[in-house]
Amino acid sequence: MKEFSAHQTDILIIGAGGVGCAVARELSRYRQKIIVLEKECDVAAGASGRNSAVVHAGFNNRPGSLMAALCVEGSQGFEQLARELGVPYKKTGKVLAAFDDEDMNILKKLVAQGETNGCQGLRLIGAGEMERLVPGVGGIGGMLSPETAIFDPFTYCVALAENAAENGAKFKFNSEVEMIRKEADGFLVTTSDGETYQTPVLINCAGIGADRISEKAGVSGYHLYPCRGEYFILDKVADELLSVPVYPAPRPGIGGLGVHLTPTIDGNIIIGPSAEYIDDRDDVSSTAPVMDKLWTEAQTLLPALERKYIIGNYAGIRPKLAPPGEGGYHDFVIKEEEGCPGLINLIGIESPGLTASVPIARMVTDIVREIAARSHRELTEKTSFTAVRQASVRFRELPEEEQARLIEQDPEYGEIICRCQKVTKKEIRRAIENPLGVRSISAIKYRAWATTGRCNGGYCLTRIVNMLIREYGVKAEEITYRGAGSEMFSGEVK
């Protein structure tokens, strides 16, 4: 019987988003066997890879909430963390724009709330400073949060996972949890690929699926409401239009932070997100009415934007505990369930969940420690743990002398495969041979950043596919965009 061949583990984590990966990495400091189950083919497949890519300072959240405390802690430790993990990060600051006195009043309260939360350097600014920081936005004044930063969420999740894996954690992709059985000393978990796992500690980091996972484990009563946010991505040629994220003052009642403009770490601008409660948890479509609305609002904020700069769209789903009628935020749920010892639920981890992911992971670690203590065990630190992950080479960002040296070392650095982003063949090869063993076009996209430019892969996609077929022996019909079911081709022509 299957049960007898169950994989035994000390800790089973469900979900390889930013939080699941951070929890895995944090726990990989200890002598524990860790397995992470992910239903998709790669990390960051849900909200972690579909957001504004901002490290939030923590002034938006209600004082005394977990959201506020963990976000501020996360924000303040992020620079160091990004350096450790080789994740692109830039402290740009952030501006909230006020267009009338009501907005200014909201911002005044926000500064006070932020200070209560422990945010640093928040201050109101006048129209003159607004014009200097975010030229063209206008407004009667605004608020500056100097500690807010932008980063690369894909690389962040990949880095956490790779570092966790280097320290012994195992990642199982394409493994959707089907059944969870509570047993006397733990849980028996069955996945869609027919595998079973036995674990004393089950950590639910399933994002938008967390309420259902909890229910499978026997703890009902949670309900997550999917709230979609759509975005536009603009070409890098528009990068001089904006160097600091700019948001409208948050009017009460909206389910997000309002449509804002954010420069990305790679020099694009993103517009969004909208906030729309929908029924379908997986529907990350873009819709015509929302696209129109986003564009109108973005142009109101920054009239210099032009449609010709648009190079793409995406959308993400917020896992909200706050129901549609109510809006706003409910606090994160992070706890061991009383009625179900060993089950640690993380539910409603929407924004600022990524910023807070490592503090969340530390909190989870404390809970795991308590669980272990109950059975008279201790979490013992490994001597072999390494916290540092080597950043991958980004040819385009290096000075020419350094580029010349790399090409001398390996001629594949001299072959540019993605011309928009100047990604070399060597970087593509590294991405194909990624340590987590993920084989999809999206895996290469998010690791090497190829196909993300203005030509949407028009130049590099054929070259990447050719590499997979000719150098890695992959069959055309096996190549997927993002895992099984997303096959890109029907096969060979002849």
Add this chain to the structure above:
Amino acid sequence: MGARGTVNCDVLVIGAGPGGLAAAKGAREAGARRVIVLERDACPGGILNQCIHDGFGLIRYKEQLTGPEYAVRAEREATEAGAKIMTGHQVVRMERMAAGEGIEVTAVSASGLKTFRAGAVVLALGCRERTRGAISIPGSRPAGVFTAGVIQNFVNIRNVMPGHRVVILGSGDVGMIMARRLTLEGAKVQVVAEILPEPAGLARNVSQCLYDYGIPILCSHTVSRIIGRRKIEAVEISEVDQNMRPVPGTEQRFDCDALVLSVGLIPENEIAQTAGVTLDPKTNGTLTDEYLQTDVEGIFSCGNSRRIMDLADFVSEQGELAGRNAVAHLTGEEMETWDESRTTSMLKGYPVPDTVTCTLCPNGCQVRRVADENGTFTYEGNKCPRGIDFAEQERTAPRRMLTTTVRDADGHLIPVRTGQPISREKMFDAMKEMRTFTADCTENIRCGDTLTYVTDKDGSRIRVIATADSR
């Protein structure tokens, strides 16, 4: 830059497509001593290499050539004129130095990061395709959405088939050519949707790529939604109003496993911008004077990176002139002017009803068969007698050049064409015959080699000729 060393030349051409190769030829013939062409791809020819269909060369060579054949000629002409083509070189930066110091160009290649110093530069950078992202089609973002040029590369060069039920958005020439190409390779092209009231590409392509194969075209329609979570399952096509916005209530669903976009070309000028060349804010094309010189002295521009053109022949003509002018700029001789009206002669949109679009030359005459009062038939609309023969043949027994690929033993594709046009009704049989053929690749195949034969309607054997050298 110290150890790297600098390569000096009189004229440096960026891009070895039809424009760049002709510019190199033009510059050499005008007396430039050292002419270098930098090409990012592994072989010269640019996009011609994937354009395996015929219709090239009618003006320049007075012959019907396929893209690869045209590329072979253009390359030969450039090298015979004495230009040096350096493939695998991606230019990343260009800078106008102090007066008299020329232009510095930096390129990345497997053999190192290199600096070139040229008296004058000709930009022949080509174009890229407008994408789904740029036109913001609503719906999901599944696998199976491609631009037509990408599909052309996959199908004609990489031996990768996107799918078997295809919808095409946009009736630009590449889109229509791929409609025919995919049909010949066994796919069913469900429909071509065009947002404009008329087809966007050449009338002869409407006739020979769509009408020949019964592929429906829906003008004043667009894809209003893409459906399918992971893999595309269908598209929703809607009629559009005068503002090109979808009209609610007109949605039709078309099932498909691939959506191919042919929605416009954008001049590619990132390299031009590094030197501060001014672009047309609307088209992204380089702005030049009538001598094809940009506003950065000594930098010339030609072909699609200047303005999207319908025919490679015009691109070559313009490139050659840009090359000659680059030399004139260096020697102080008088430059020639480019006649813009040269490029706008081709008939676009629907073919005129009840006429035949003659494809024997770029005039594309719309030839009509009419009866006089005695009941004898004559033809009108033709500018030369060949139009009558063509129209008569179209009426009685239409023939087409079949262009496709054959596979070699290593799984690489070799572009081929029939030695002469074959009976239109035998196209699919000929495709089937070629499918069973595998080319021997123990010896190099040369452009013009006869590889195999197919059978025409009358039983005669027709040669199948390689249209490129094996690489």
